[in-house]
Amino acid sequence: MKKGYKTEQGDEVLVRTCGWSPPGDHPVGCGMILHVKDGKLVKVEGDPEHPISQGRLCPRCLALTEFENHPDRIRYPMKRAKADRGKDKWERISWDEALDILEEEVHKIWDNYGPESIFVSQGTGRQASLYAPPMANACFKTPNISFMMSGSSCYGPRTVVADFLLGAGYPELDYAQFFEQRYDDPEYEVPKYIILWGKSPLQSNPDGFYGHSLIDLMKRGSKFIVIDPRLTWLASRAEYHLQLRPGTDAAIGLAMLHVILGEDLYDHEFCENWVFGVDELAEHVKQFTPEWAEEITWVPADVIRGAARAFATNAPSSIMWGLAFDTQQNGAQAGQAMLAIASVCGYMDVPGGIILALPSSFMGRWRFETSQYVDPEVFAKRIDAKEDHPAYATGPMCHPDSILTALETEQPYPIKMTYFYGSNPLSPTCYAEPERWYNALMKCDFNAAHDVFMTPTIMALCDLVLPLAGFAAQDAVVLPHFGRNTHFLGAINQAIDPGECKSDIEIDMIVGKRLNPEAWPWETAEEFFDAQIHTQYDWDFSDLRDAGVFQQKQVYRKYEKGLLRPDGEPGFNTPTGMIEVQSSIYDDFGEYDLPFFMEPAMSPYSTPELAKEYPLVLTTGGRDFVSFHSEHRQIPSLRNCTPDPLLTINPKTAAALGINDGDWVLIENQFGKCCERARVSYEVAERVVHAAHGWWFPEQDGEFPNLFGVWKSNINRLIPMYKVGKLGYGAPYKGVLCKVTKVSDPDAAMQDPTAYVAGEDRGPNSFEDGSAEKSPYLYQNFHPGE
Amino acid sequence: MTQYAMIIDYKYCTGCHTCEVACRQEKQIESQEEWGIKFAEFGPMRQGDEWYWDYVPVPSNLCDLCVDRIEEGKKPACAHHCLAKCMEVVSVDEVPARLTDLGAGGVAVFMP
């Protein structure tokens, strides 16, 4: 890339930058040139010199001018009396006054209840992922910070499974992301097969993976095996599509292992040297034939066999595992099976396989090291479900399901303040049973947030809101995979005046200087990034600006070279020093050491009585090109591409229900209801429907109870809280039951949230109804008496 | 004056909407009722024993093939940003050779 990041061209200033958030996105860091005229962002053009994006941009960055110049942006701090929550009675205030209020409220809680009574609610993907934990720990001194899906169901579960079993950061597809020459580097090999498992990267660019590099690889000959309840566009072009029943991924994994180990298709040399527990696993999976899996998963045994053979006998091949592993109770086991498949085939850290990395390098480490500012006695009070889920409590965050219980019951202590860190969880993104959260959060003495637009969450619940700057108006660093497997660092360069808006790190610093100055010695974002960069490199943020991106070095087969363990010894950073397909530590957590299948808590087989009333399996969360979860609904050219929330339903099912494409339909189960528009398509099987998430309607009345229509098309109203796995992770966002009927009124699901009555049962158990004997591999069978 | 044509290797088109939004920005088409390029979706349907599912972007009467950009040595805005790198605008003379290179399976040529 050319040196320097700012040039003038006629009456425009051109600023080169990398993208992140807000507006929301994962840390993909695409390269772009921002055109600024008279201080205003007038155009965005992709930067052809960027090694990963190569000039390409997705619609969200191409609509950045609409975001930056939007009349509804929050541009200054605002306060509102607690009694006026839900009313549009915001009053503009200065930053000084805003900080005075925040400081005073935090001190009140510190003095009267202790810092642990403050809770920080974090969303996904945005820069918030890096800077929310430090705000909790090093500003508010509370250990209670969490990503807010039930069972922390996004990324966390996969990274924890990878930590426990691989002792490495996030295992990522090798798409030549570390090479300047990319696919042409002589060391690189194109993967022969890529398994896309519960993942649709074209739309989601997950965790900073560049989605359309799959098209680059398709053009270079990679074939696809897609394991997904949806026929995605990539699945329509795949050699094998395993269209499984949602939530049965572990059964697919076990059957694939049955084929690979049973037919002796695995890499013996790699297994002997580097994999622990292969013999035990081989013995264990003898019983899990593809025919066994066919009954459970609805995938023909031949397809499972064919896919397993193709994958195992074509080296190198690779796997990408997606959010579907996180959004189910049995996901940790599905993940264990998936890692086992990749490991026994010998595809770990080889060209064209799966790239491994040392976890938590660079800023990923700083974010969790800030926990030192939490008093150890306070830290010990973290609400992390230690008793029920000791494995979860070894992780960095509090337990969201248990926080909800604490909010409701004030046990073990009351939560008195919540800070929404650039997140909009009432919209169907994070919170399951959102009305329940709404009622619980209304009990707090004080709620605050920072964000870019007035969201239903802020309108409903907050007393103070701070204005967040878009990435075009800030200096920052983007690092794909948040430091867990980071192929480059990119400079985010301020192109326009932020006005009174501040970036996440600036808000952390300015709040931190009031509440805990010792943790926040830096004056500017640039100083902060210099300090972070210097922990690893001898250059500065200004050098990164000039360079554009800094591609990290990577070598293959790091386990042979002592590059995956802090002690520099060869092997993996696990207790056995090997990849553990049989865990040496799960037993201590009360978890079975080998992967097993557990029927979803609510399914045609585990709850057959409910299935009579709610015959369809509901999956949610598939992404769209033109939004990031609940974001971008107010951006005209993006909303125009997808104006309504869509329920995808098979043509035969739709015909039987008298539903036509475009009809409004009501999706219901025993927890709640939601209205979406029918999209009649063969994308889903006859017994499955897929509902879009993240919907609210910024154009509608924002005041309570409507709250920008947040209750109308809120698919998370059908998802229960606290149906998690033994490790404390995973929840059934992608697997409950429902029925669908045609309605004429798009507001048919609207309901006053205060009328919501939460179910009696708030425990981590399943919906037991005596079906344990019928399904032989239920959780209960491995945990008798629980 | 050179005559240009747009070639879309639509077998790789993922329906990402990038061309639509890029064109909107480039040509400053603010009304959501109008567009410079828009794709049609065919499928997913079983045809023969395969899935058929294609997106085919079609430039409208508002498309001028970004001749200004081409003359400055740049790609048209849609092609520049296309996530699948499956669009190009070439002079009409070059079309047959490009079609031969791209091969069958879903390629379209437009002269809007």
Ligand code: SF4
């Ligand atoms: S993936 Fe899309 S939203 Fe994210 S930086 Fe790249 S172009 Fe922007």
Ligand code: SF4
């Ligand atoms: S060539 Fe230019 S005018 Fe035509 S569709 Fe593409 S961006 Fe629009």
Ligand code: SF4
């Ligand atoms: S930008 Fe390319 S891949 Fe995206 S819709 Fe247009 S032609 Fe298809």
